[in-house]
Amino acid sequence: MDPVTNTIIRDGKQSVINPYDRFALELALQIKERLGGSVVVVSMGIPATARILKEALSCGADEAVLLSDRAFAGADTLATSYTLQLGIRKMEQRLGKFDLVLCGRMAIDGDTAQIGPELAEQLGIPHITDVEELLEVSQERLVCCRLADGERQKVSAPFPVLLTVNKDINQPRLPNIKGVLWAETAPLHLWNAAEVGADLKRCGLTGSPTQVVRTHVPLREQECKVLQGSVVEQLKVLQRLLKGED
Amino acid sequence: MAGLRINPSLCIGCGLCVSACPQGVLVLEHGIAVEQEGCILCGICVQTCPVQAISIEKEEILHENQQHSGIWIMAQLVGDGSLLPVSLELLGQGLRLAKERGCELSVLLAGAIDLQVQCEQLIQAGADKVYACQDASFDTGLEEPYYTWLTTMAKTHKPEVILVGATDWGRSLAPRVAARLRTGLTADCTVLNIDPETKLLHQTRPAFGGNLMATIISPNHRPQMATVRPGIFPLPAPVPEPKGVIIPCELKTRIVPLLELLQCETERSGRTLADAEILLIAGRGIGSPKNLKLLQILAEAIGADWGVSRPLVDAGWAEYQHQVGQTGSTVAPRVLLSFGVSGAIQHLAGIGRSECIVAINTDPTAPIFSAAQMGIVGDCVEIIKEWLKQIEGDSRVES
Numbered sequence: 163m164d165p166v167t168n169t170i171i172r173d174g175k176q177s178v179i180n181p182y183d184r185f186a187l188e189l190a191l192q193i194k195e196r197l198g199g200s201v202v203v204v205s206m207g208i209p210a211t212a213r214i215l216k217e218a219l220s221c222g223a224d225e226a227v228l229l230s231d232r233a234f235a236g237a238d239t240l241a242t243s244y245t246l247q248l249g250i251r252k253m254e255q256r257l258g259k260f261d262l263v264l265c266g267r268m269a270i271d272g273d274t275a276q277i278g279p280e281l282a283e284q285l286g287i288p289h290i291t292d293v294e295e296l297l298e299v300s301q302e303r304l305v306c307c308r309l310a311d312g313e314r315q316k317v318s319a320p321f322p323v324l325l326t327v328n329k330d331i332n333q334p335r336l337p338n339i340k341g342v343l344w345a346e347t348a349p350l351h352l353w354n355a356a357e358v359g360a361d362l363k364r365c366g367l368t369g370s371p372t373q374v375v376r377t378h379v380p381l382r383e384q385e386c387k388v389l390q391g392s393v394v395e396q397l398k399v400l401q402r403l404l405k406g407e408d
Numbered sequence: 409m410a411g412l413r414i415n416p417s418l419c420i421g422c423g424l425c426v427s428a429c430p431q432g433v434l435v436l437e438h439g440i441a442v443e444q445e446g447c448i449l450c451g452i453c454v455q456t457c458p459v460q461a462i463s464i465e466k467e468e469i470l471h472e473n474q475q476h477s478g479i480w481i482m483a484q485l486v487g488d489g490s491l492l493p494v495s496l497e498l499l500g501q502g503l504r505l506a507k508e509r510g511c512e513l514s515v516l517l518a519g520a521i522d523l524q525v526q527c528e529q530l531i532q533a534g535a536d537k538v539y540a541c542q543d544a545s546f547d548t549g550l551e552e553p554y555y556t557w558l559t560t561m562a563k564t565h566k567p568e569v570i571l572v573g574a575t576d577w578g579r580s581l582a583p584r585v586a587a588r589l590r591t592g593l594t595a596d597c598t599v600l601n602i603d604p605e606t607k608l609l610h611q612t613r614p615a616f617g618g619n620l621m622a623t624i625i626s627p628n629h630r631p632q633m634a635t636v637r638p639g640i641f642p643l644p645a646p647v648p649e650p651k652g653v654i655i656p657c658e659l660k661t662r663i664v665p666l667l668e669l670l671q672c673e674t675e676r677s678g679r680t681l682a683d684a685e686i687l688l689i690a691g692r693g694i695g696s697p698k699n700l701k702l703l704q705i706l707a708e709a710i711g712a713d714w715g716v717s718r719p720l721v722d723a724g725w726a727e728y729q730h731q732v733g734q735t736g737s738t739v740a741p742r743v744l745l746s747f748g749v750s751g752a753i754q755h756l757a758g759i760g761r762s763e764c765i766v767a768i769n770t771d772p773t774a775p776i777f778s779a780a781q782m783g784i785v786g787d788c789v790e791i792i793k794e795w796l797k798q799i800e801g802d803s804r805v806e807s
Contacts, residue, residue, distance in 0.1 A: 317669055377620050393790050
């Protein structure tokens with residue numbers, strides 16, 4: 163088993179690892195402990211995102227990649243997945259072909275849940291979303307359990323494959339002292355657009371088909387009518403409402 | 409390269425953008441806003457600026473969009489082969505959009521079974537065309553063959569819009585298609601409109617747990633794609649004189665999926681909280697597992713479904729499948745009675761499409777009241793007990 167990659171939420175000085183990505187990282191570390199290989203964390207963001215990657219390294223990741231360039235700013239999911247793909251490809255030149263790409267199910271701020279499948283498409287590998295449990299994993303393939311639209315599906319996939327994992331698939335570990343020391347010297351690659359050979363037409367705002375035209379606070383349609391009277395009287399109103407008489 | 413532009417002759421130095429910037433990269437220098445390193449072009453300052461001094465400049469790449477026309481719906485089948493309600497909900501919306509745009513509405517339907525009944529159902533509901541593809545490749549229901557087929561069809565027929573239900577299946581399939589076609593995709597939309605001037609699809613989705621609505625366009629790429637939240641649009645009424653045609657399609661080569669479905673179980677009986685017509689929801693104010701049990705008895709007695717807010721699942725009082733909210737189920741009942749729920753943003757995001765919400769809470773300032781049409785300030789357990797007492801009394805009278 164070779165590098166395992168994981169994406170991390172973009173942005174921010176006070177930003178944290180996307181909680182969903184913690185589960186993905188933990189899963190990667192557990193697989194590495196059982197089958198060997200290495201774990202690489204990849205993220206796109208401003209230089210300050212390096213702090214988050216250090217945290218991932220201190221949890222036990224082997225190497226980290228931060229894709230950072232002004233040209234990446236304003237990226238939607240298509241441009242982001244394109245950029246992440248470039249980082250993974252460049253890493254492959256160093257470490258050989260990866261077997262498994264793990265992503266959190268979604269980011270808690272944008273919650274589009276689109277990066278995983280879009281990244282898989284750009285990498286040309288199959289993907290499985292909403293993975294709840296990893297049942298079997300060998301050198302050749304894995305079997306996982308996925309919960310989708312009320313169905314529990316047991317799916318077998320050959321490598322390479324991309325999974326997006328649900329929360330609570332495991333209990334993410336915290337960094338220990340050894341890990342924190344490791345993170346100080348661990349390889350953290352900072353790559354810009356030119357270094358990953360990015361086509362600037364496909365990056366950042368320029369490479370993003372979608373645009374936000376307007377944001378607004380949803381309007382309240384009506385005021386809340388507070389019911390007065392005794393419990394019995396209030397209950398009468400509720401019962402009428404249920405019968406559709408109001 | 410794209411970038412932020414601040415027009416110094418328009419800037420009044422009010423500082424609103426400085427405090428609004430989530431990255432903290434805007435500062436005031438000599439009474440004028442200036443951008444420092446680290447802008448992610450989120451656009452919040454553009455919206456905040458009261459004098460339109462800030463804009464985002466984007467390199468425009470022009471595409472051949474004229475030849476794209478028509479609105480497409482990707483239909484989804486459930487295990488027994490019937491159409492998922494969201495496919496019909498989308499059809500209803502698609503018809504409205506097609507009318508506004510002056511184009512055709514087509515449905516794409518694929519499956520391993522005979523599709524005649526489903527095709528006719530779609531035609532009855534008003535579809536102009538149904539592209540139907542029956543092939544053994546679709547037998548597992550896994551997304552892979554479906555997105556391969558949809559992409560091929562889209563490349564051949566060039567639709568202007570593709571809508572997919574924002575089910576787990578749809579949210580896995582649609583990004584795959586969008587990335588393959590290198591086009592834009594908006595997730596989990598709740599409002600769709602055609603802009604009367606630009607004729608672009610305006611796709612509105614809740615962001616930050618529903619506190620903010622964002623309207624998104626894909627001006628230069630085709631097709632414009634969106635996944636649309638299930639359960640929020642009405643089912644379309646049958647059209648009096650359906651005129652649509654069924655177009656049988658064939659796969660040129662059998663799609664051999666890389667993924668293999670080993671086993672598939674239905675997690676629960678097909679019915680979910682999203683289908684509930686009357687829904688009782690308990691929050692922390694219910695007080696104890698014993699009181700929650702009373703609510704469940706009440707729900708059964710009046711033929712309602714029951715759910716809980718997240719803290720009750722975290723406390724182990726109820727199973728996850730009963731959780732309502734952003735990380736649980738999104739519901740849209742006719743009547744929702746909320747017992748002792750305070751109304752965290754994440755919870756409100758899951759109940760916002762209910763027709764009528766009645767909030768019962770001891771705290772009159774609880775946020776739940778701001779989402780409710782009707783409220784009772786009082787102990788929710790008292791209401792439940794009184795209600796059960798009356799039901800018990802009734803059944804005694806009957807027997």
